Amino acid sequence: MKKRKIVLSIFLSLVAVFIILGLLLSPAYVIGAAILLPIYALIIEYGRIVETDEWEKSVNHKAGFYSLIFTIFLQIGVFLKRFFETGNNPEPVYYLLIIFPVVLYYLIVLFQGVFSVKNARMILYVFGGIWILFALLSEGFTIGGLMQSLFGIGFLIVAGVSYGSTIISAFLSFLYAVFLIVFVIVNSKNPENLLILFLTMGLPLIISGTLLLKTEKGGE
Amino acid sequence: MVKNRLKVFRVMKDLTQEELAELVGVSRQTIIAIEKGKYNPSVYLAIKLARVFDTTVEEIFTIEEEK
Numbered sequence: 001m002k003k004r005k006i007v008l009s010i011f012l013s014l015v016a017v018f019i020i021l022g023l024l025l026s027p028a029y030v031i032g033a034a035i036l037l038p039i040y041a042l043i044i045e046y047g048r049i050v051e052t053d054e055w056e057k058s059v060n061h062k063a064g065f066y067s068l069i070f071t072i073f074l075q076i077g078v079f080l081k082r083f084f085e086t087g088n089n090p091e092p093v094y095y096l097l098i099i100f101p102v103v104l105y106y107l108i109v110l111f112q113g114v115f116s117v118k119n120a121r122m123i124l125y126v127f128g129g130i131w132i133l134f135a136l137l138s139e140g141f142t143i144g145g146l147m148q149s150l151f152g153i154g155f156l157i158v159a160g161v162s163y164g165s166t167i168i169s170a171f172l173s174f175l176y177a178v179f180l181i182v183f184v185i186v187n188s189k190n191p192e193n194l195l196i197l198f199l200t201m202g203l204p205l206i207i208s209g210t211l212l213l214k215t216e217k218g219g220e
Numbered sequence: 221m222v223k224n225r226l227k228v229f230r231v232m233k234d235l236t237q238e239e240l241a242e243l244v245g246v247s248r249q250t251i252i253a254i255e256k257g258k259y260n261p262s263v264y265l266a267i268k269l270a271r272v273f274d275t276t277v278e279e280i281f282t283i284e285e286e287k
Contacts, residue, residue, distance in 0.1 A: 055250035055259050 128155025173209030
């Protein structure tokens with residue numbers, strides 16, 4: 001524990017130095033902090049430099065979870081600040097700040113589940129539902145809205161097929177991911193939108209496909 | 221809820237928290253957290269603790285039904 005605290009103090013000091021250098025000299029120094037933080041997390045979780053026992057790991061995981069919640073609140077604050085400052089709908093990057101940690105956390109939790117097929121369906125239902133809701137809320141019950149909601153219905157179809165055959169469902173999941181990436185996501189006008197679409201369309205399908213494939217090989 | 225008598229066993233065997241931690245290969249903080257009921261150890265650690273005191277896991281750890 002003592003060693004872990006020393007390593008943590010050194011890492012945080014270095015991160016602080018990079019941030020201060022970023023403020024004083026050039027924003028490029030912030031990249032140093034961005035590189036150091038995941039290195040610290042990986043050393044603590046998997047490294048042999050600092051031996052962490054099970055309680056220390058549980059403390060780390062709790063700290064990570066509460067930090068995530070705090071980060072999301074902070075990013076919602078940043079989002080709202082931008083909205084009140086400009087009076088307009090904030091740029092996609094502000095949405096990305098909120099979506100990215102939430103989606104990543106959710107997918108990591110589900111990916112570690114033992115009951116892979118259930119988690120794969122859960123991913124498909126949640127993201128399919130989000131896309132249907134988004135289409136209907138933004139476009140209403142118009143032809144355009146119904147057409148847009150087809151993206152979400154695709155997710156639900158893949159989930160439905162998994163009740164019959166997980167291997168076909170896995171294949172469809174990957175196929176649908178490729179289709180969306182090739183025809184929808186890469187045609188996105190700006191890179192921020194591209195990332196949002198990949199996180200909420202492509203990645204969930206790739207992960208659910210992997211989970212279904214794992215189940216087919218004896219995951220459940 | 222899991223209750224434990226780890227402190228009783230440790231004192232009976234005249235061990236400090238540091239010594240017990242060393243015997244089972246964890247940090248002293250882990251032993252403190254278990255004794256205070258703040259942390260439930262893994263099955264692996266529970267068995268290791270039981271072996272140190274030459275007893276069973278159930279003798280050290282008990283499940284108290286919540287009302």
